[in-house]
Amino acid sequence: MSAVTTGPMANMCEDRAMAVFAGDGRHRVAVLARDGVLPFELSIVHRLFGQARTAAGAALYEVVTCAPVPGDIRTDADFTLSVTHGPEALAEADTVVVPGSDVDREPGTDYLGPSLTAALTRIRPGTRIASICTGSFVLAAAGLLAGRRATTHWRSSARARERFADVTFDLDVLYTDDDGVLTSAGAAAGIDLCLHMIRTDHGAAVANEVARGTVVPPHREGGQAQYLNRPIPTPGISSTGRAREWALANLHRPVTLRELAARESTSTRTFTRRFRDEIGTSPGRWLIQQRVERARGLLERTDLSIEEIAVTAGFGTAGSMRLHLQAELGVSPSAYRTTFRGRDRPAR
Template sequence: MDNMCEDRAMAAFAGDARHRVAILARDKVLSFELSIVHRIFGQARSAAGAALYEVVTCAPEPGDIHTDADFTVTVAHGPEALAEADTVIVPASVDDFEPRSRPLEPSLTAALARIRPGARIASICTGSFVLAAAGLLTGRRATTHWRSSARFQERFPDVLFDLDVLYTDDDGVLTSAGGASGIDLCLHMIRTDYGAAVANDVARGSVVPPHREGGQAQYVRRPMPDPRISSTSKARRWALANLHRPITLRELAAQESTSTRTFTRRFREEIGTSPGRWLTQQRIERACSLLERTDLSIDEVAVTAGFGTAGSMRLHLQAELGVSPSAYRATFRGP
């Protein structure tokens, strides 16, 4: 986790100005994606109940803009809002899906030039075409909606394109695959800014999964589970109640009275990842919550979260979040 993220988190907990998010809306903006940013960031609160973000919508030129639906949106702010933003997010527009390529409008280019150095920049769905056309993704890892992936790669060969992810984060420049993965991207940014506890609270308020890792495949053709066959929910509930101890695949399968092979297949169909990987994710979430909200020692957190030892937990947090347990606690522990 870089120093800029740590500074943002500590400033918020110290009661300084809210993190300012600016949404750069274009004509024919996808209304769902525009609302995602307001809904997700708007719910983030400190332990004292204070709003952690200020979200504003701006456009290259203020006024009414069309959406992909049967209504328009009146945008009061012009591109000057971008110069004051800590994070800039570019949602998709219907025009992005046209087969022919077009250069950026001069007004859009001028608006992007107002983004201050050091600001975090993100796109949702095909908003990545804007970032790439502006040169912001050159040499960086990025993704976009799978339906537009071939056209994106052909037009921007200097971008390190990754189709099989929900979102990417390359040193403060982020992209997401589609509308729903925009939710994952926003939660990822909140988690980076203020920790897992805040992000999880927002996820619960929106009734969405608290964490789908960016590396999860965005589009996988797989059969729907047979509704007559029991799901893996019983095993998952049992695992969450027993995270503090070692859990084997055989034990998980036993909760559903099935073989390990059948259980693994059903689990992948239902959750989209392996049981082992899912368990690791849940333990990381549990560890982060304990580091943020309790006075347990690092060793006690490791045991309670099911990692067994502080060394094992340190390796997993370093691989997943890029920080040690003590650094995570120092950054995200409230006053």
């Protein structure tokens, strides 16, 4: 993967006076602050990655903030940030995260500019690159999203699609991951994105512990469609919570749409519409997501066989679970277990 489509990369470390990161083997994350940066989005990265620990309590990530030009950086709040690290941090990073900025909202904005373009050329090929909210405009302007699926805040969707016709913007998701280039929707979806990256790097157990420490769900249901402006539903008849609670308690068995609708005393058609409005996805898709998450946890934390986990998670057979995990995670159950289970516990 090339970091940007323009600019030489051969000289990206020439003027680096000293190492920014400690070089102690931790995964290095650089957060790129731009003029008008949204402080909440910037702090998400430090908060989430900063909490990730091994079982022995060792930090798994090192996070630094950098800027195209170090110094005072304006935020969209009533304070500035003093950023001491410059673009040299990008040359050392394993992951680069670009938060949104208030300048992204202005029509006709040049999302790059000379200093930012020069900074992005320092990113090494193969570095994981992510954006939060309208930070995706920077990735798109740099050519990183060309031909890829991405997302951004729903309020910016029309401008995104108009400016970057070579990008497929999907607004029915909280984040996307397209071969090491990741984007998230609105600000809080940055939490979902960071948890996804931690989960990808170190497994569900570590990500769940970070979520627990941050007091957020480890895996949020649905996409940002559920947050669009809609008419207020009639109280007492719109919730699908009882059906979802029952489904989670019965994941080990076949769960039909008719059974879910019966829990809310409604027709399958009405239930499906309400479910999609409330959760942002279909009941069938939601069930698959919950079963995959159940299987991930069992693969990481238990000595159950692949066949036993398939039954417990509701896939029925190891073959069915293998197909779904391959589709959702890109790996087989055995490969996932080998990567994320404790190395002192023999796999079956």
